[in-house]
Amino acid sequence: MNLILDPPTKYVSDSKPEEDPFNLIACNPSLVKLSIIRLKGYFQDPFWDAVSKLQSLTTLHLQFVNIVPNDTFWTVCRNLETLHLVGTVFLGDHIVIPDQSFPRMRSLSISNVDNLDMMKQVKFLRQCGNMEELTWRGRCSFQALQEFTQDLVQGAWPKLESFDPGFNIPHPLLAQIFGGMRRITKLFLTRTTIKPSTFQYLRPHLDSLVVLDHRGSTGPSSDMLREIMCSCPNLEELRSGSIIANDVLQDEPWVCTNLKIIQVCFLFDKSRSNADTHRTIFKRISGLTQLERLQVGGWSSGPNIPFQESLDLRLESGLGELANLKHIKCLDFFHTVQMFGEEDVRWIISNWRKLEETLGCVHPNPKERDILVSLFKERGIKAV
Structure with missing residues (x-):
């Protein structure tokens, strides 16, 4: 079952009781997909405690919302197969990525996330070792991109086959990324030019491209x-x-x-x-x-x-x-x-x-x- 919470102008105090996210979640314990879009005021400890009780939840989509990423939030993420963070604001002075793995994570989208710098994003990516699809957008620093590339070449994500970076990738790093991915089925390069010297590293993947x-x-x-x-x-x-x-x-x-x-x-x-x-x-x-x-x-x-x-x-x-x-x-x-x-x-x-x-x-x-x-x-x- 999929639940989409998207009333752009509503706050908790304005919502009818039956529209309160806590009630909606409590009434749908078998939720598989949960999408939260433009809602305000719900995303602290009690909310994540309620979400953590959804035993069947595999997909979480957070778009243009403010969240407090407490320990329970990361516990929720640990059980997910798909996580989309789009225009999400992480609230807090010192955001900490816990030292734990997210073994079930297959599809990850991190797009223009505020207050979570790129190096912390790379740390989170490292902990998703079974990741198959990655959409990554924002102002990427060269250091973060370089470390991501090195990790990829060293086999950090052996199953990664779909890559959608929303920033320009220098040609030497792009060549290493092509060479480091074991198989490419989906490739989105809307900000990056492919030169002939780089294209040769894409050739081994042409047979698998979808x-x-x-x-x-x-x-x-x-x-x-x-x-x-x-x-x-x-x-x-x-x-x-x-x-x-x-x-x-x-x-x-x-x-x-x-x-x-x-x-x-x-x-x-x-x-x-x-x-x-x-x-x-x-x-x-x-x-x-x-x-x-x-x-x-x-x-x-x-x-x-x-x-x-x-x-x-x-x-x-x-x-x-x-x-x-x-x-x-x-x-x-x-x-x-x-x-x-x-x-x-x-x-x-x-x-x-x-x-x-x-x-x-x-x-x-x-x-x-x-x-x-x-x-x-x-x-x-x-x-x-």
Whole structure:
């Protein structure tokens, strides 16, 4: 059972008796998941004593709350498999991480936790030796990151396979992290650039990658992205940046046929004809038969930049190659210049029966756009 406590403006004195967290917890002794969001005033010794009595509790999510991390709080954590601390404030002048292990902890998220410095966070991480998933965000000091990396290389977390750091990692440390992880299935590098010298340490993990998210930073080069798409048979989610279209299309086939989400902006040379390249890309995408979300949006370039953004999503450019993609739920082409016609929209509606929304401008002319958007909305498809 999952209990979510999220009345943003309520305090204890304002709550009805049946809404008091103590009563809610007492009435649900078999709770497995407990989420506490934006509540105030409940999180001292008596509260953690009540939570500690939940024998089945495996997941605790604390978001934008103030807590007093007493001994009972850490006892609660000792029995958890999943702990998410998001925007949490630790109250107290001298926060102490107890010298104990947290053997059941599998998934840990520490995001912008106040009054718990990074070195103490590293100490806590050390005590979660069976950790499999780590999301770690905040102002990370180089010393803390260096010690974390050294611990990882020395085998502190042999089961860690999902890593989501919300800060930039220097290339030498990133290479050591890749080399120190025995297996990587999920990798989120939204603040860190992968250079060719670092990419070689990621290569041994390409066969096991399921999720690769590289938005928000300089993405991998065209050569790296081509290698990823040709070497990751288990990849289900790929989020990257802008890629020069011709660089990605070489003779090697894309083996990532399990992809459900792809976010790549293909860039085309304005000085040459791109008709064949468009159709070839559509043919490659047509092999991704499990695809649910197709995102080809990019950024708006000025007239002096020698590339045009992303795919031309029209039948005359090869859109018809995607008729076998029967699971598409979202088509995203934000920040691209599209010139849809009625025949293109009707084709999309007829062939992609699971489509729920389109994101982007379907036509620069307002009158044409209104007509096309109305066609989508008639079928219950959200068009933005």
